[in-house]
Amino acid sequence: MPADSRARWEWVYDDLKRRIDQHELAPGDQVPGELQLAEQHKVSRQTVRTALQRLQHEGLINEGKGRLGRTVREWRPLVYRPQSEFRRKPPTVDIYTQLLQDEGRDGTQTIEVGVVLPDEAVRQRLQLSQGEPVGYRRRTSYVDGVPFATDDSYVPLRIVEGSEWMVPGSVERGTNQVLAELGYELVESLDEIYPRLPQAAELERLALPPGTPMAELISTGHDREGRPVQVTICLLPGDRHVIVYERNRRAEETEPETKEAAAE
Amino acid sequence: MPADSRARWEWVYDDLKRRIDQHELAPGDQVPGELQLAEQHKVSRQTVRTALQRLQHEGLINEGKGRLGRTVREWRPLVYRPQSEFRRKPPTVDIYTQLLQDEGRDGTQTIEVGVVLPDEAVRQRLQLSQGEPVGYRRRTSYVDGVPFATDDSYVPLRIVEGSEWMVPGSVERGTNQVLAELGYELVESLDEIYPRLPQAAELERLALPPGTPMAELISTGHDREGRPVQVTICLLPGDRHVIVYERNRRAEETEPETKEAAAE
């Protein structure tokens, strides 16, 4: 009817967006109900819903079921530092991220181990021939009872078969130490970060609302001879994580420049 | 009526997802029309639309206007290596031109410079007092005519005022070299990566369809004394980029001991 410039649902969208930005609707607050918004803006409930879905897909509000309705999303990321795996010293440049550092939250994890035929992504990174099996450790981490991240590690079975790497539950001295004792100490890693949206199965595993962006971090660890030993695939929901790297000129200058093309 | 476990639109979703995964629908192909899918699955067009919107928000298909309809999205990411900034190989080229040369694609860019009061994110990372202005260089990079990424750099105005850093257009020897000549050589950097969804203004600047996930990469560069000099904020759409880091034990072990932070 209006033949106007902008769509009706955008009015609703803009109204709610503004109220959220100005903290008139604070994180954790309930979003007004669909019927209420429909009446306020003189539009149908379906129109309100498209506006709400946009906000949901931008990560500003949660989907709401049952009595409680939708809520404004909270954003409290944990800091994830891939480099801490190799680090022996406290980070040097930490002024800002210290603020975001873990505030002593309650963390638990589940670990599942087994043997599978790797998919193409893992197989290529480990440079395995078709049909060679890998051992896996699939971990899901929980903070305050909600899943926070998953990380699945894969190592050729011939390396870890019968070792402590394949034992369920946490390994006190760390699985990387186990690999080192087996003669495959990890000394360098290539990390690939893919920002994307989760797929249905991942939504379920991480108990994410649809539309939550995340990062897939594929880390390929190499031993001293440069052979790939372990692939770890982390799924890090964007509303729960910030990934932090440090880099410095000196480290780059002293780095060997030989394996540049190995990524492809 | 359905009395079934899963929603009807999920059937449509699963069907299309499978056909895309198995390349029965190849990248660039047209997705079957909404009416056609509705008839095939014996559902209404609205139900088909919710399935298609999910696929769209997951980045698997494009939104389609006009005669052509929806198409299966192509996925050809560029490799973005923040660490190449500190590499010595090509001394003059900046991150993006090197990246584009590597891939052999046609790249252009627009650069805009100016002076602003920084927002909180930039101000805190540069440790500036309230009201201190910064110079900025805002770049939008295009590949094959479409925007590919943006990166906005900020440096305290007192450092770059009157220097070549504030000159529009590319600087032949690189802006980091200019900073070095001004006595602020960047030797280390803290990179924070936030997976998130773009906001309205960013959608416009990057010409993105809504729901495209992306990464915000905030890189804070420090000089030899550990003082923050430059903040660069990159927006990297997830369907066009993969971010790559390399790390190794040796670099972490040989790191300089600048300050003794309260060890964890």
Place this chain on the structure above:
DNA sequence: GTGCATTTGTCCGTATGTATG
């Protein structure tokens, strides 16, 4: 635990506007 009220999720049918070839 039951049942009720509320709110969102799903689904339908229909209609009109708009972008594209």
Place this chain on the structure above:
DNA sequence: ACATACATACGGACAAATGCA
């Protein structure tokens, strides 16, 4: 100008999840 296909919008209906009495 026209056909096609998507975008927007309405109204109605029932199911499912949740909080609370």
